Amino acid sequence: MSPLHSPSRAVVRLVAGGMLIAAVWCGLFPRLLEVGPVKRHVALMEERRVDPSAMYYTELERLPLRPAWVDDVLVLWP
Amino acid sequence: MRQGLHEDVAAVVIGLAAVVLALAVTWAARPAEEPGSRDRHPKGWPTPLAATVGTPGTWTDQPLVAFHGKGGGLAITPTLLGMGWVVLVGGLGTLLTGGSLRRFLLGGCLLAVLACLAYVMASQKLVKYYNLEYPLWALAVGLFVGNAAGVPRWLAPALVGEFFIKTGLVVFGAEVLVSRLLALGLPGLLTAWIVTPVVLVTTYLFGVHLLKIPSRPLCMTLSADMSVCGVSAAIATGAACRARKEEISLTIGLSLFFTVIMMVAMPPTIRAMGLDPIVGGAWIGGTIDATGAVVAAGESLGKEAGEVAATVKMIQNSMIGLIAFAVAAYWAGWIDRDPGGPRGTLAGEAWRRFPRFILGFLAASLLCSWLHSQGPEQALWVEGATTGFTAKLRGWLFCTGFVCMGLQTNFRELAPLLASGRPVVLYLAGQALNLALTLAMASLTFGWLFRKAVEP
Structure with missing residues (x-):
């Protein structure tokens, strides 16, 4: 664990880092969203209601269930 | 206190x-x-x-x-x-x-x-x-x-x-x-329950014995993350084998970095290979670490591929309880054993060191699985x-x-882990094996063995 740094240096570092994060998240990332392939990827995900940030299946917009068409294509229990 | x-x-x-x-x-x-x-x-x-x-x-x-x-x-x-x-x-x-x-x-x-x-x-x-x-x-x-x-x-x-x-x-x-395991019948079970443990154990042994990574918990956390279900598996197995903070952090960073690459690269690769979308979906579901990325990549291939990918991943997700329990038992019984310590029975020693929160994790899983299966x-x-x-x-x-x-x-504590480059090699080697074995199993089960003949 890092010891506490001098207050003035800590404030300067936190403010500088915070500004950098704000610039990237609020400036750079929104511009990248306008780049062709990125824009198409996001549009497809929104159209299909997919949340790519889901860590586990319970976080998905739709819970995965056995698709109805699977029984026509696969023998699940021979 | x-x-x-x-x-x-x-x-x-x-x-x-x-x-x-x-x-x-x-x-x-x-x-x-x-x-x-x-x-x-x-x-x-x-x-x-x-x-x-x-x-x-x-x-x-x-x-x-x-x-x-x-x-x-x-x-x-x-x-x-x-x-x-x-x-x-x-x-x-x-x-x-x-x-x-x-x-x-x-x-x-x-x-x-x-x-x-x-x-x-x-x-x-x-x-x-x-x-x-x-x-x-x-x-x-x-x-x-x-x-x-x-x-x-x-x-x-x-x-x-x-x-x-x-x-x-x-x-x-x-x-x-646990009831989710049967969602895709035998093809889903075979893809998840044969390939995943094989890749997990092989990658772990590769890291410990061939790459000679000094930390066994790092090898196990990285192997489970890559072979089971990404960050959630890293958290569960990392806690079960008492991995250090830096090791879990490194694993999550590596996993998310390669997940983004695979999420973007796998759909066009599958199209270029001319793979059947159902086989491609199963391949994606069995290999990409994170659930959300699996669904995103699967849906990029098409609706059918997306549904199969999500369901295969869910079956893999369901393994995490058993794997965390097995890792905790292995660590308590073998890895953490003190050769110079007092001798007791193996089971008694393992129980003494067994992380109790894993039992709570299993209790919650078994209770909800039982309820879920009632109707x-x-x-x-x-x-x-x-x-x-x-x-x-x-x-x-x-x-x-x-x-x-x-x-x-x-x-500074992260630097030595990264400088050797061995965790990256372990991840890449394990993922290469995972890709090869899952493709073979998905082609065998979803593409041939359990596939219904198409009527002319």
Whole structure:
């Protein structure tokens, strides 16, 4: 664990880092969203209601269930 | 300090209490009409607890939009209540383990604010749609604050990251439903239950014996992350084998980096190979680490591929309870054994060292799996309680746990791990094996052995 740094240096570092994060998240990332392939990827995900940030299946917009068409294509229990 | 419960026991007590609370409240508010209809309740019964644990929403260039409700107005209360759960769980844990609630509170509130900041960073549209999950930003926020400003003394009593992770894991157990294993019949079982353990064990042995990585917990955490289900598997097995903070952080960073690459690269590769979409979906489901990225890549191939990919991943997800238990038992029985220590029976020694929170995790999983298998109404009951409440609660607990990890990690401690390059080689070698074996098994099961003949 890092010891506490001098207050003035800590404030300067936190403010500088915070500004950098704000610039990237609020400036750079929104511009990248306008780049062709990125824009198409996001549009497809929104159209299909997919949340790519889901860590586990319970976080998905739709819970995965056995698709109805699977029984026509696969023998699940021979 | 007052004598209190062991941290693991406190995590089990609080975690199981949260699961029981979720089930009880959801049952009490069960819908009067068509309680067994999945069409009416696609994510299970609505639970009133959902309103008490929100997370920031998606935003593009204005972070405040993350706190807007569906109508567009400011709706910060659910997120504030989510932060409240962090303080409540941390405070209860401090009390149960014999600590001072007064000394915890201020630091606990700051941790909740930092966890919220990590969630806001993770919900930016680009970050969200490229699967850079909240644990990465929670670690980054903690690392940044800890290394830029240091950790004040008053914050130290609140830095109970392991407790937050362990409690989150017990709560997480409610989502690990064994009944999900049979969702895709024998083809799904074979793909998940043969390839996954083979890749897990082979990658672990490769790291320990051939690459000679000195840390066995790092090899195991990395192998489980890559072969099972990404960050959630890294958290569960990392805790089960007592991996260090830096090792779990490194694993999550590597996993998310390669997940983004695979999510983008696999769909065009599958198209270029001319693979059947169902086989391609199963391949994606068995290889990409993170669930969200699996669905994203699968849907890029098409609806059928997306559905198969998501279901195969869900089957793999369901293995995490068994794998965490097996890893904990192996570590307690063999790896952590002291050759010079007093001799007892192997089982007795293993039990003495066995991490108790894993039992809470399994208890939650078995209880909810049993309930889920009792009928359509019970299935919707469990799904409502987990998707509406426990999934979000464990998200906040994991996020706070990772903020603590970041705050307690020094950049310099990560350097030697990265400098050798061996963890990256281990990940790449394991993933190469995973890709090859899963493709072979998916082609065999989904493409040939269990495929119905197409009528001319």
